[in-house]
Amino acid sequence: MFSAEDLQFAYKYPFSKEAAKIVKSLDVSLDDVPEDLFSRAEGVVFSLAKGNKVNLALPDSSSSAVRDFLSRLVLARIIVGSSDSEVLKSRFSTAISTFSFSFLSKEVNLLDVALAFLETVDISENKDYSCKIGLNEFLKYPLRINELRLVNNDVSGGFVYLTKDRLALFLRNLGFWLTYNSFARSYKGVPKKFAASAKAAKEFTYSSTATFKLKPGTKFQPELMCSCMLELYKKLSEGLLPSHYGNVAIATFLLSLGVPEEDVVQLYKRSPKFNEGTARYQLRFLAGKMEGSTKYSAPSCRKMEAWGLCLKDPLCQKLRHPLSHYAVKAGWKKPGAKGGSSGK
Amino acid sequence: MANEQPFLKSHFRDFYLKNDMPLVPEIEKREFGIGAYGKKIVRRHLAFDSARELKDFLVVNVPLYVSVSVGYYSNSHARTMNAKGWSGADLIFEFDADDLPTNCKEKHDFWECPSCKAKGHGLKKACTECGSKTLVEMWFCDECLQAAKDDTFKLVDDFLKADFGFSSKDISINASGNRGYHIYTRNKAVRELNKDAIIELSNYVTAKGLDPQFHRLRFQGRVLHGPKTSLLGWSGRLSRAVQSYLREVDPEVFAADFGFGIRKARTLLGDRGRLIAGVDRGYWDQFKLKNLDSVASAWERIAARAAVTSSAEIDTQVTVDVKKLMRLPGSLHGSTGLVAAQVSNLESFDPLKDTIAFKSGSVKVSIKRAPEFRLGDEVFGPFQNASIELPTAAAVFLIARGAAVLAE
Numbered sequence: 182m183f184s185a186e187d188l189q190f191a192y193k194y195p196f197s198k199e200a201a202k203i204v205k206s207l208d209v210s211l212d213d214v215p216e217d218l219f220s221r222a223e224g225v226v227f228s229l230a231k232g233n234k235v236n237l238a239l240p241d242s243s244s245s246a247v248r249d250f251l252s253r254l255v256l257a258r259i260i261v262g263s264s265d266s267e268v269l270k271s272r273f274s275t276a277i278s279t280f281s282f283s284f285l286s287k288e289v290n291l292l293d294v295a296l297a298f299l300e301t302v303d304i305s306e307n308k309d310y311s312c313k314i315g316l317n318e319f320l321k322y323p324l325r326i327n328e329l330r331l332v333n334n335d336v337s338g339g340f341v342y343l344t345k346d347r348l349a350l351f352l353r354n355l356g357f358w359l360t361y362n363s364f365a366r367s368y369k370g371v372p373k374k375f376a377a378s379a380k381a382a383k384e385f386t387y388s389s390t391a392t393f394k395l396k397p398g399t400k401f402q403p404e405l406m407c408s409c410m411l412e413l414y415k416k417l418s419e420g421l422l423p424s425h426y427g428n429v430a431i432a433t434f435l436l437s438l439g440v441p442e443e444d445v446v447q448l449y450k451r452s453p454k455f456n457e458g459t460a461r462y463q464l465r466f467l468a469g470k471m472e473g474s475t476k477y478s479a480p481s482c483r484k485m486e487a488w489g490l491c492l493k494d495p496l497c498q499k500l501r502h503p504l505s506h507y508a509v510k511a512g513w514k515k516p517g518a519k520g521g522s523s524g525k
Numbered sequence: 526m527a528n529e530q531p532f533l534k535s536h537f538r539d540f541y542l543k544n545d546m547p548l549v550p551e552i553e554k555r556e557f558g559i560g561a562y563g564k565k566i567v568r569r570h571l572a573f574d575s576a577r578e579l580k581d582f583l584v585v586n587v588p589l590y591v592s593v594s595v596g597y598y599s600n601s602h603a604r605t606m607n608a609k610g611w612s613g614a615d616l617i618f619e620f621d622a623d624d625l626p627t628n629c630k631e632k633h634d635f636w637e638c639p640s641c642k643a644k645g646h647g648l649k650k651a652c653t654e655c656g657s658k659t660l661v662e663m664w665f666c667d668e669c670l671q672a673a674k675d676d677t678f679k680l681v682d683d684f685l686k687a688d689f690g691f692s693s694k695d696i697s698i699n700a701s702g703n704r705g706y707h708i709y710t711r712n713k714a715v716r717e718l719n720k721d722a723i724i725e726l727s728n729y730v731t732a733k734g735l736d737p738q739f740h741r742l743r744f745q746g747r748v749l750h751g752p753k754t755s756l757l758g759w760s761g762r763l764s765r766a767v768q769s770y771l772r773e774v775d776p777e778v779f780a781a782d783f784g785f786g787i788r789k790a791r792t793l794l795g796d797r798g799r800l801i802a803g804v805d806r807g808y809w810d811q812f813k814l815k816n817l818d819s820v821a822s823a824w825e826r827i828a829a830r831a832a833v834t835s836s837a838e839i840d841t842q843v844t845v846d847v848k849k850l851m852r853l854p855g856s857l858h859g860s861t862g863l864v865a866a867q868v869s870n871l872e873s874f875d876p877l878k879d880t881i882a883f884k885s886g887s888v889k890v891s892i893k894r895a896p897e898f899r900l901g902d903e904v905f906g907p908f909q910n911a912s913i914e915l916p917t918a919a920a921v922f923l924i925a926r927g928a929a930v931l932a933e
Binding site: 307316317334 | 757
């Protein structure tokens, strides 16, 4: 039996181990899911597919309401996981972590909550901070917002020192990744209605978030690139080879945008060190066309910065990806808009 | 280089015969690469199961450059990176004297424009006449190597030990055998770091992405507050750097930074102690100016400058590359003939003396051009179309750099 406190904790933090234990005890049979419960779970998934906000709050916090809530989330998670859509997985994880954050930001004993998730969290001996977390544990998952980046936090003696507000943000980030990583399992063999629902949700998500790609026959326009990519492109055009990371960045950018492999090879041909066989092998490797290779996506602005290739173009202020930059300049995307559409 | 390559090879072979390399931790899990004259990597995917096997290889093949992976692999003998099975890496940092802004480059570096043939002294990457990319001949001296050493101290003391909590036994320092230092951090926690984590650590050290607003630089009512000196990590560092600014700033610069008149700047700086004490407690703005936005942006600019001065200018591309091949500690550098020596005491380490491999004999060489340089306790040059007998270390140094050939 679970106490009311356990149920409350699981409701507020569905990515916790406590929530997992309760879900296990519910013994939900996927072959025998009540229609009403399934359609409510489907409702959550399709709201996410449409890019809408999902209201997860319960009208009451009775134990039956919490059990129903957790069952709904489990089913929704199975549909999302079966869809194999990264966008949908990310939206689901964001929805859950944002929902939890509404509680985290109000928790009186936030450190107690943190203790349920972290091994190295402790009270700070410095009264300017609320707690400290071991550096490795702090860096275990990617930090998704600037405020959480290590350089914007105070580190001392192998610990990251956080205020209460910053701890709440950190736990939100953790909630995102714990939810997201829960999809890392096989969804083969789920009942047909889950698979059908997942397929429909994936198609719906795809149609609302087409990637930024040149339509066949559309001409690639170098001047629409951000200044960082343009610099690399100019180097190649002048027959100079950029650094290793520069090469990876420009090649994956052009391939992701849909510039034909042949055109990219022609660009590299201007280098005196050009070797056609090697160039083609490397481009195919990056495009994931070689046996055993995975497709490399174009680097984000953050990665460009880490690779020392970011030129701090003032136009990029609200953009986080060189492909978005191209899309905005090409008029495929409005500045600040979330989704995208393909090249006209 | 008809005679010079066999000359270098024979000296390098002799060195590898007589000297054992320092032990490479978990050598069987590493990838090795070797280079030849003018190319640092010509062959990679090499693997050795023991130090003995490595030594035998070096003596037989005598590569001019030997590199070892920072990464650990479950199957280091595999021929493709995917099949090697990466299982973690050492955390590495590199300081190169080229990347550090020092005045000495005007004295010892040369540039030449392949397009318009203009040339001159200094580290100019674009031609001053036509703007084309130049060919640069880079040298190094005590001044720029000292700058690299200072940054190494800053990295080790301020960041690796004070902030990240590494102990001295986790850290090892190597001279690169050329223009700088390599700093390795190894322990169980480092091996567990993923690539995103390493990028975060690299950005932390270089202050890349640092936003002073996230370090408590913000208005409380109409008063601008900043971080106190008692805060930890970057917050405390910014606060102390701002105190240094107030201690040292000229009234003219201070006036320009905040848009004051020079008289007001002089009056305010007349009581520097009060301003500095205010920053100590987090009261950054004590100027009672009306335009709060301009004060805030002035402090943000100053804090950003302070972040740059307090950061360590590592080569970030080296740190974030978890599969990088680095110069094998203890091996010879093919561009200098100097040893990538392990540094046991950085303070007393002399990178132009403690890295000398060839300590006896002399060789007659013809030198095209070389600036004045020191090796050991002797200073050589400058040389221009000279034929001279030099101690072996200096001759190897110039030949390896392509600045000299063996005299007839």
